[in-house]
Amino acid sequence: MRHRPRGQHIIRFEGVGLRYGLGPEVLQDVDFALPAGSFHFLTGASGAGKSSLLRLMYLGLRPSRGRVTLFDKDIALTRRYELPALRRRIGVVFQDFRLLDHLSTLDNVALPLRVRGVKESEVQKHVPELLSWVGLADQMHSKPPTLSGGQKQRVAIARAVIGRPDLLLADEPTGNVDDHIAMRLLHLFEELNKLGTTVVIATHNQFLVDRFSQHSRLHIERGTVVEPEDEA
Ligand SMILES: Nc1ncnc2c1ncn2[C@@H]1O[C@H](COP(=O)(O)OP(=O)(O)O)[C@@H](O)[C@H]1O
Ligand SMILES: [Mg+2]
Numbered sequence: 001m002r003h004r005p006r007g008q009h010i011i012r013f014e015g016v017g018l019r020y021g022l023g024p025e026v027l028q029d030v031d032f033a034l035p036a037g038s039f040h041f042l043t044g045a046s047g048a049g050k051s052s053l054l055r056l057m058y059l060g061l062r063p064s065r066g067r068v069t070l071f072d073k074d075i076a077l078t079r080r081y082e083l084p085a086l087r088r089r090i091g092v093v094f095q096d097f098r099l100l101d102h103l104s105t106l107d108n109v110a111l112p113l114r115v116r117g118v119k120e121s122e123v124q125k126h127v128p129e130l131l132s133w134v135g136l137a138d139q140m141h142s143k144p145p146t147l148s149g150g151q152k153q154r155v156a157i158a159r160a161v162i163g164r165p166d167l168l169l170a171d172e173p174t175g176n177v178d179d180h181i182a183m184r185l186l187h188l189f190e191e192l193n194k195l196g197t198t199v200v201i202a203t204h205n206q207f208l209v210d211r212f213s214q215h216s217r218l219h220i221e222r223g224t225v226v227e228p229e230d231e232a
Helices: 050-057 080-087 105-115 120-133 149-161 179-194 206-211
Strands: 009-019 025-035 039-043 065-070 090-093 167-171 198-202 216-221 224-226
Touching: 009 050, 025 050, 025 198, 039 050, 039 179, 039 206, 050 065, 050 167, 050 198, 050 216, 090 149, 105 120, 105 149, 120 149, 149 167, 149 179, 167 179, 179 198, 179 206
Parallel strands: 025 224, 039 198, 039 216, 090 167, 167 198
Antiparallel strands: 009 025, 009 065, 216 224
16 A cells, blocks of 8 residues: 555555543554545444544544544644644534534535635525525525524535535434435535545445445444455
């Protein structure tokens, strides 16, 4: 792997372990690399470490050991001031949404574009379009506290995809919607993937994994990442 040309992988984990505080290692000997433009489901039982692995991937946590290489940068050697620029290349759908309650749906989703200085006329065109697509046309001017769990989840997804990030990480992004909407959201992730985004979706929704079985899987078993073929 070391001899392959740079830039072929979006993210690479080598011998990564993670412990919280003085607790036991919840992830150990994690080795994988995601090719640019690939699409993966991240599966594993509740408590297996899916959210923890995603936190390592979006630089929300540093590993206790091993090496994480993101966009060809060894994270351990990356200066603190360089991290925000790396993070802006990643769209994250948090399991608990993390919306800004004082902003409307439209303003929440517009945030990544406005931070980047995208023209307001573009913002006003693209954000409503995407919100309509995820079924939130009528909630455009509502604030998150008035939305249902499933609606908040779709706002969080829209905010994560609006800027066409290089890497999209979604933690149980369909946990609060029915299967029909879940499929629609999966199609949205696929569209983004076709535009070049590398996608990782943590889910325990076996229906979805089966319906979209063409995508590869990262499976967490006994604290480490295995290819599903390795399970037997
Ligand atoms: N903030 C935390 N502090 C301490 N332990 C944690 C924390 N977050 C998760 N864990 C532990 O790490 C393990 C993996 O959890 P998690 O990554 O949330 O799994 P999953 O998302 O697959 O359900 C579990 O044993 C959990 O209790
Ligand atoms: Mg989780």
